[in-house]
Amino acid sequence: MTQTENLPAYPTLSPAELRHPDSLKWTLYGEDVIPMWIADMDFPVAPAILSALRERLDHGLGYHQLMGDRTLDRLLRAKLDTHGLKNLPEGGIAMLPGVVPGIYATVAALTQPGEKVLTMTPVYHPFHLSITTLGREVSAVALLDGPDGYRIDWEGLEAAAQDSKLMLLCHPHNPTGRVWTHDELERLRDLVVRHDLSVLSDELHADLRFTEGPFESFAAAERVRDRTITVTGPCKAFNTAGLGIGAMIGHDAGLVGRVRAAAGGLMGHEGALSVTMWQAALKDGGPWLADTVAYLRGNRDFLTDYLREHLPAVKFHPVESTYLAWLDLRGCPHAGDIQKFLLEDARVALHDGPTFAPESFKPQTQGFVRLNFATSREILTEALERMRRALDGA
Ligand SMILES: Cc1ncc(COP(=O)(O)O)c(C=O)c1O
Known part of the structure; x- marks a missing residue:
């Protein structure tokens, strides 16, 4: 064939x-x-990204809006709104040089060395690498291989959640390609509330979906939004990994600030071309x-x-x-x-x-x-x- x-x-x-x-x-x-x-x-x-980048280059390459790019902030808020992340407060979005630094910073800020971090396996490798590199313990639960696709092992997750502090969720899930359904998200939300877990939801692949309907963020439900950091960026949907940029998002601006602070000055800042690229992707992509x-x-x-x-x-x-x-x-x-x-x-x-x-x-x-x-x-x-x-x- x-x-x-x-x-x-x-x-x-x-x-x-x-x-x-x-x-x-x-x-x-x-x-x-x-x-x-x-x-x-x-x-x-x-093409929309290419022409925006060319235009940007005609204006020099000094510092961009380090205090927050209003255009990007506005476009991103409008986009996140469609995922159910509505009414984000001032300070509810912080830029990242990429999504992975956001994963590391969240693990560093929301757990102590030796504490357990819950995740499902298999999963995008920086999930477990961030946990072990930072001296935390991985509490992993294997996904179940059902006749119609990969399923969550609810019993296993319940047990592993008992003594965990933070859950790292990959939604959509790399590498199985699952988009967690509304019902699965609801069960996960109940679980994290029951066990008082913080959550990092990596939603980087949200725009590359073959499912119908709008994407539902994990933090779209009120009862979990203040305990969740969502991370995203343009690099998967628009194939721009060479221009690193991402964002962490939370309804509790204090929590976003804590995560940002955990990285200290080590995070650096996103580049001007990256900001231009993401603006163009959101506006015209x-x-x-x-x-x-x-x-x-x-x-x-x-x-x-x-x-x-x-x-x-x-x-x-x-x-x-x-x-x-x-x-x-x-x-x-x-x-x-x-x-x-x-x-x-x-x-x-x-x-x-x-x-x-x-x-x-x-x-x-x-x-x-x-x-x-x-x-x-x-x-x-x-x-x-x-x-x-x-x-x-x-
Ligand atoms: C789930 C997930 N998160 C993060 C990344 C990498 O993001 P970044 O390059 O912005 O750090 C990838 C890359 O494939 C990914 O699949």
Whole structure:
């Protein structure tokens, strides 16, 4: 199945264009390897962002509005309102040089060394790395693999919440692609109130959804909003990770201030071009984003069909969000070193499953890989064909 007909017209970049010396994704492995690991999209910059950046460069590159960029603040508030984060107070939004520093600062501010931080596993690796690096303890609960997708282990979570201080939530969830439903969010909210937990909700992937309806932030409900820090940024939806910027958001401005203060002066400030980029994304990026999500949805469906037809031993629950596919190859030969096998034999670079698990859960994720399908249909097809040949021959 290599046909690429019925593709929506969408601009993608070729390997030659993508292989810039600054591109981590495209230079870490040899030129004959298809890189499908780190979460960058192989797509050109949105035209609205490109023209705003060009215009900004005509005006020098001095300090931007360090005391708070009013335009960005206004645009962001309007956007967050649609997620249910309404009536944010003055001081309820603080800029970050990226989302990950916000995760570290929250763990540092809201817990003490030795205390337990609750999270689900597998999960985006800086979640458990921030906890262990800062001398806290990971209290992880494995997601359950149900017939229709990954589910929360409520019993496990309830038990682990008993002596935890903070919960790190990934919503939508990287790497399983789940968008937690209203009912799941309500149960999570009840749980954190019952156990008096603070919450960090990482909602960076919220705009890359294939589900219907508006996105519901964890902190959209009044009973949890004062205990929650939400972190977000433009870098996944608009593919701008090279221009780091993010924000932490809270209805309790004092809590946002505490988290910000925990980083002291170490956080630095976001760059002028990053501010311009995020403004342009929020103001004029909508049509580009809609086309991008449509293209990604097509790739997700193509990947799902391909695996069902040609690689049935690879288990996959189609993702509801993100362009990251969590593939279960535990039933395949070489499951014990699957990332290495696919790199060496298929010449496809994927993220190895254990990366996304804290130490004690790594064995459970051996045999999984995370595949980034935000690339041209042509490259995706070639990568899948390579994986099929390697696995068929194994
Ligand atoms: C859930 C999640 N949070 C944060 C990040 C990284 O954000 P930043 O580059 O702004 O630190 C990623 C990157 O893939 C992610 O998936």
